[in-house]
Amino acid sequence: MSDVVLEVRDLVKHYPVRRGLILRRTVGAVRAVDGVSLALRRGSTLGVVGESGSGKSTLARVLVGIEEPTSGQVLVDGTDVSTMSRADRRALRRDVQMVFQDPYTSLDPRMSVSEIVGEPFAIHRTIPRGGRDRAVRELLELVGLDPDHANRYPHQFSGGQRQRVGIARALALRPRILVCDEPVSALDVSVQGQVVNLLADLQAELGLSSVFIAHDLAVVRNIADSVAVMYLGRVVEDGPADSVYDGARHPYSQALLSAVPVADPTVRLSDGRGILLEGDPPSPVSPPSGCPFHTRCWLAPTLPEASVPVPEGEEVQARRVPPSCSGEVPLLVGAGGHHAACHFARPLAEVRR
Ligand code: SF4
Numbered sequence: 001m002s003d004v005v006l007e008v009r010d011l012v013k014h015y016p017v018r019r020g021l022i023l024r025r026t027v028g029a030v031r032a033v034d035g036v037s038l039a040l041r042r043g044s045t046l047g048v049v050g051e052s053g054s055g056k057s058t059l060a061r062v063l064v065g066i067e068e069p070t071s072g073q074v075l076v077d078g079t080d081v082s083t084m085s086r087a088d089r090r091a092l093r094r095d096v097q098m099v100f101q102d103p104y105t106s107l108d109p110r111m112s113v114s115e116i117v118g119e120p121f122a123i124h125r126t127i128p129r130g131g132r133d134r135a136v137r138e139l140l141e142l143v144g145l146d147p148d149h150a151n152r153y154p155h156q157f158s159g160g161q162r163q164r165v166g167i168a169r170a171l172a173l174r175p176r177i178l179v180c181d182e183p184v185s186a187l188d189v190s191v192q193g194q195v196v197n198l199l200a201d202l203q204a205e206l207g208l209s210s211v212f213i214a215h216d217l218a219v220v221r222n223i224a225d226s227v228a229v230m231y232l233g234r235v236v237e238d239g240p241a242d243s244v245y246d247g248a249r250h251p252y253s254q255a256l257l258s259a260v261p262v263a264d265p266t267v268r269l270s271d272g273r274g275i276l277l278e279g280d281p282p283s284p285v286s287p288p289s290g291c292p293f294h295t296r297c298w299l300a301p302t303l304p305e306a307s308v309p310v311p312e313g314e315e316v317q318a319r320r321v322p323p324s325c326s327g328e329v330p331l332l333v334g335a336g337g338h339h340a341a342c343h344f345a346r347p348l349a350e351v352r353r
Contacts, residue, residue: 002078005209006040006063006096006177011072013058017285031284032058034233035072040177045203045210047224047241049217049256053281055233056213057101060181063211064098065089076177094124097175099199101182103162107154113140113165114150120172139168144198160191164198171202178203178210184219196223217256221245229253232281232292239338249335249345251275251299291343294325299351303344 014029033055040046048056061067062074065081074081076092084092100106107116117136121127127135137147143164154162163183170178180199184192200223203210214220220227221241228238229252237250248254258275275298282288288295300306305322324343335345 003041004039004075005042005077006211007073007075007078008036008038008059008063009073009075011036011059011062011074012070013055013062013067014070028285031233031287033062033069034284034287036230036233036235038228038235038238040209040211041225042209043203043207044225045200045212045220045223047217047220047227048211048213048230049215049220049227050230051215051281053232053284054230055284056215056230057181059230060098060179060211060213063179064096065093066098094126094173095175096177096179097170097173099163099167099170099178099180099183102186103154103159103166104186106166107162109154112151112153113145113157116154116165117150117168117172120169124173126173135172136168139171140165142171142202143168158191159187160195163187163195167195167198167202171206174206176207176209178208180210180212182213182215185215192219199223217245217253229256232287233284234292234341235332236293236342237338237340238332243337247336247338247347249338249340249347250293250342251297252277252293253340254348255298288326290324290326290328291330291341293342294321295319297321297325299342299344300325302351 011033012035013033014031016026017028017030018024019027036059038046048059050056058067062069076096081089081092114133114136117139118132121132121135136150140147140150145161145164145168154165157165183199184195187195196219199210202208212220212223224241226239227241227244228235229250230236231252237244237248237253244253245257248257255275255277277296279296282295291297294300300322301320303322305324306320307323328343330341330343332339332341336347
């Protein structure tokens with residue numbers, strides 16, 4: 001059996017933009033995921049990182065089957081999900097489960113924890129009614145909650161405890177793959193580490209393979225075996241976690257790393273300053289030409305190849321960007337032990353400003 005348990009190949013997910021009240025015309029598309037290829041190795045954790053709007057959550061929803069891809073493939077154990085029978089897809093739903101971002105909205109406040117965690121048993125009929133209470137208690141114990149609290153309601157738990165309830169529910173069907181969509185971003189910093197550690201322990205104990213999505217590189221640092229950095233629906237850097245963290249080559253990853261609150265001089269510029277990302281990501285409806293990051297890239301204007309294509313007398317100066325940055329989409333190619341999609345990929349230590 002292959003080492004890869006979950007793979008996406010050239011995955012695209014676009015949402016049509018429609019105008020008109022009566023004759024709804026399609027006038028464009030939100031390019032949420034725009035040609036992503038990734039692989040999750042058995043028993044490992046793949047961290048997927050990027051700002052909001054980078055397409056991470058859409059990717060997660062496609063991975064668990066909540067959304068259908070526009071094109072591309074999702075393969076589980078080497079089999080293309082789109083070619084599976086209905087019965088196989090239904091079985092697959094049990095195998096790939098999701099932990100949602102917000103434990104405050106993902107749990108129905110009218111249901112007791114026992115009902116929430118036991119719901120998958122009822123839907124998939126994996127455990128007879130008489131055995132469900134016991135199975136729920138075991139799950140609550142597994143995630144560090146008091147089984148005697150099974151009859152309480154979500155509002156009677158703290159944020160961290162609610163997320164544990166969400167994890168228990170995701171584990172109810174004994175999945176092989178867990179897709180965690182920003183599972184700690186809605187939690188206090190003080191409990192984020194506890195939930196990350198719980199997920200790491202469960203992964204080791206149950207032999208799970210996980211996709212862990214976060215907007216903060218620091219969150220996945222201690223749990224990810226490999227990392228993919230996404231920007232505007234594309235992967236701009238990926239590879240083994242150590243290689244990406246120790247030698248990021250893409251200016252976007254370097255900026256995200258620079259924002260991590262650590263006193264690590266390797267994620268600072270040569271003059272000791274951190275890298276500030278200016279502005280918001282461009283709209284995924286009309287992404288920039290060439291490199292999608294060129295409108296915010298801190299490196300491009302410093303390159304000797306950068307030009308100022310502005311006629312004399314213009315009041316607003318165009319951003320200095322090499323023509324290759326604004327004109328050619330950089331491919332994800334090997335760079336320093338992993339992959340980066342930048343025409344000028346280089347370690348931060350080699351950048352001189
Ligand atoms: Fe920046 Fe150019 Fe590299 Fe894109 S290709 S990340 S704009 S230097």
